Amino acid sequence: MKPPPERAVRCYHCSAEIAVPAAARTASCPACYKGIVLDDLAVREGAGMSSRLATCGKVTIHKKARAVTRHVEAGAGVEVDGVLEAKVNSGGTVVVGAKARVKGDFSAPSLVVEEGAVIEGGFFRIGPA
Amino acid sequence: MADTRDNTTTIGPGARFKGELTLEGPAQILGCIEGSIESNGQVTIGNGANCNATVEAGTIIVDGSVQGDLIAKERLQLTGKANVQGDISAAALVVAEGATFVGHVAVGPEAVAAAQSKRTSAPKAVEYKAATKRSASGDWLNENESSKDWATRAADAA
Numbered sequence: 001m002k003p004p005p006e007r008a009v010r011c012y013h014c015s016a017e018i019a020v021p022a023a024a025r026t027a028s029c030p031a032c033y034k035g036i037v038l039d040d041l042a043v044r045e046g047a048g049m050s051s052r053l054a055t056c057g058k059v060t061i062h063k064k065a066r067a068v069t070r071h072v073e074a075g076a077g078v079e080v081d082g083v084l085e086a087k088v089n090s091g092g093t094v095v096v097g098a099k100a101r102v103k104g105d106f107s108a109p110s111l112v113v114e115e116g117a118v119i120e121g122g123f124f125r126i127g128p129a
Numbered sequence: 130m131a132d133t134r135d136n137t138t139t140i141g142p143g144a145r146f147k148g149e150l151t152l153e154g155p156a157q158i159l160g161c162i163e164g165s166i167e168s169n170g171q172v173t174i175g176n177g178a179n180c181n182a183t184v185e186a187g188t189i190i191v192d193g194s195v196q197g198d199l200i201a202k203e204r205l206q207l208t209g210k211a212n213v214q215g216d217i218s219a220a221a222l223v224v225a226e227g228a229t230f231v232g233h234v235a236v237g238p239e240a241v242a243a244a245q246s247k248r249t250s251a252p253k254a255v256e257y258k259a260a261t262k263r264s265a266s267g268d269w270l271n272e273n274e275s276s277k278d279w280a281t282r283a284a285d286a287a
């Protein structure tokens with residue numbers, strides 16, 4: 001029998017690169033044994049507060065959403081069209097939309113800021129890790 | 130229409146400038162500059178330029194490498210080849226994918242005024258350092274302390 005297709009992700013707890021079934025939505029990291037989320041996460045509407053938003057996928061803050069969280073860990077990037085207050089560590093491109101408002105420290109391999117976006121201060125480290 | 134090349138100050142490739150450069154019109158930096166640049170117009174840091182300076186201008190376009198703070202009263206544009214090490218303050222910021230930078234970023238109508246007042250009252254730096262040290266141990270999300278602006282904290286400390 002053919003083995004199920006896999007994809008490579010980086011564990012946001014221990015940074016180990018691991019292979020997971022392509023269709024899996026969550027997994028347990030074989031390196032640190034912690035549970036990881038593989039799905040993309042979206043904050044769609046209203047205000048949300050949490051201590052952490054973490055996924056190996058992408059995090060999207062939609063235009064009517066306001067997310068206040070201590071940490072955002074996103075393996076595949078972050079897209080903000082609403083309001084985001086967080087310390088962000090992204091493995092993919094961070095896109096700050098024209099109507100977005102962000103506050104916090106950002107670390108990502110690349111950043112796209114559209115004209116009109118508001119950044120209320122924070123330390124940015126953009127470039128290859 | 131007037132030819133804009135006529136009044137553009139250019140530091141050409143291979144040229145070296147050290148000091149304060151204050152201009153009314155646009156400037157294009159293709160060589161090496163150390164110090165500060167101030168202009169009401171557009172300042173372009175070209176690819177291959179070596180800019181070790183604070184730049185304050187209406188519009189700043191970075192296509193090369195800058196070590197220093199950037200204050201754009203209207204617009205700051207970082208191309209995919211830009212590399213910036215310094216703090217950024219701009220009314221509007223456009224960053225293309227591929228640009229690299231390390232530093233504090235503030236973007237929006239109030240960001241420029243805050244950066245300019247910070248520059249003009251530089252002697253207050255001692256109070257600012259003390260305040261930074263105190264908030265470093267705290268949570269940056271803690272609104273009551275870390276989000277106070279430095280001037281308020283300096284006033285509190287006085």
Ligand SMILES: [Zn+2]
Pocket residue numbers: 011012013014015016029030031032033034
């Ligand atoms: Zn792990």
